Amino acid sequence: MANQKDLNIAILIDADNVSHKKIAGILNEVKRYGIPTIKRIYGDWTSPYVENWKDNLLTHAITPIQQYSYTQGKNSTDSALIIDAMDILHSDRVDGFCIVSSDSDFTRLATRLRESGKLVIGIGERKTPKPFISSCDKFIYVEILEKDAQEKKVKKKPVAPVTPIASEPKSPAKTESDNLALDEEIMLLLKDAVDDTADESGWAFLGEIGSLIIKRQPDFDSRNYGFEKISHLFKSMKSDFEIDERTTEKSKIKLYYIRNIIDRSNNHEEILKVIDSVIIPSTGNQITAEDVRKNQIRITKEFKHLFPSRSKKIKVRIKHEHECAFSRHRDRSFVLNLGKPAATELELHEGSSYRLTKYEDQSYSIEKLLGKNT
Structure with a gap:
């Protein structure tokens, strides 16, 4: 505003x-x-x-x-x-x-x-x-x-100095003015706003996030939850959001950028059940120079059961979570289009191999196997 x-x-x-x-x-x-x-x-x-x-x-x-x-x-x-x-x-x-x-x-x-x-x-x-x-x-x-x-x-x-009084006033009882809880609905609102305003690398400008949130929920205000500014609200949720403070050359004013994160550390597999874990590409196949140029991994028929039954966007965790596109083809191998930010983070190289894990929440993680063209 x-x-x-x-x-x-x-x-x-x-x-x-x-x-x-x-x-x-x-x-x-x-x-x-x-x-x-x-x-x-x-x-x-x-x-x-x-x-x-x-x-x-x-x-x-x-x-x-x-x-x-x-x-x-x-x-x-x-x-x-x-x-x-x-x-x-x-x-x-x-x-x-x-x-x-x-x-x-x-x-x-x-x-x-x-x-x-x-x-x-x-x-x-x-x-x-x-x-x-x-x-x-x-x-x-x-x-x-x-x-x-x-x-x-x-x-x-x-x-x-204030003269002490005979009896200290009692703490006021909780009223409607107490802070509201950051429930699941509000968390979803915040995460969706970040996703919908983010660039290809997943970073979203805080000003655009705030504007979108107000359009979707006019009564949203960080002060309802005990935070003077929305930047303070995001900073309090370090397990859910990354915060990047940037300054421009012409001004010392800080610009805040937010990115959604999903913490799969601390034995996350115990929380989300692992459906399957495989090595890609399959034996006899390899990541080609064309794949690297297109930021993609070809998925052959033996792994098709791990992916959606139609072309759609899926969540893939590397170091950070990325939204990638999975495309199905009738007469040739399916394609996992990583996009440039995810491919760079994965260190996608010709001849490399990767471990792909599918979880019960329909999300995926990919990690590079050490010793494979590193």
Whole structure:
């Protein structure tokens, strides 16, 4: 989102669905994406439920919009917010909208704004229904903003010694603001994003990874899992990802590149059952100069049972994991197309022999046999 710093953003707040205590964090978060040029909050200001908002409106220069509760039990602010959003949209004064609410009634509004090419940021509680989250370009949970503010206060050193109190406050019980777990679904999201943005060598630029993740899951935020930045999140998972920090000649800014890894060390064969292990090429065959030039290994009929029944991409582990293409042919030997990065890592040479192992998860590993044209 770095390229969107100068966007003009309209912030529209549903006072019935957010606490006044969180407004400072919300405004600071929006400023990461652009400039809040329009700030409006909607509610029934004759109601005692929004009484605490009034001081914050003056402090943060937010314009209150009065909306009376015509019917008991109905959220009357929704229609006023939606009408204003459409008026602002057609005035073409802003580049994006921030809708602060946990109400799914704004799902269609967010969709309509995005259809008009506007950036839509949603901010709400973790109880926010999935349809509203999915309709936004980016959705942020207010719980992580509140937690960020608390952590920054803790880090501040006291100016003078604090007089001890009679009893120490108890540690707060765990709430919704606690870190979410990095479950299997999130790990798959991260790994798929790396794979889908990676170059031929498997390395993917962190900026592109982050952009793809947000497109696929708008409410993804590394702070949900206790990490201030997504780079810190990847660094914490060294067994799953490789991190390469690079600098350019013209700038000292670090650029992060990520690559998926699968650790087959520590007796991995005990975890994944070995289906078969063979020496390729078979007796009477050899790796030719043409094979080396094409970065391929020809698979003869005696080994065809180890491979898929149709042409497809397969995962092959050498030192790192590579996605290779397996091609089946009717009248000649099948071909394992390694690709240049995998062939280089394998040290593919004319006349060499290799051990190919198939595992129960339909993955493979290849290692060069020592003494074979090394």
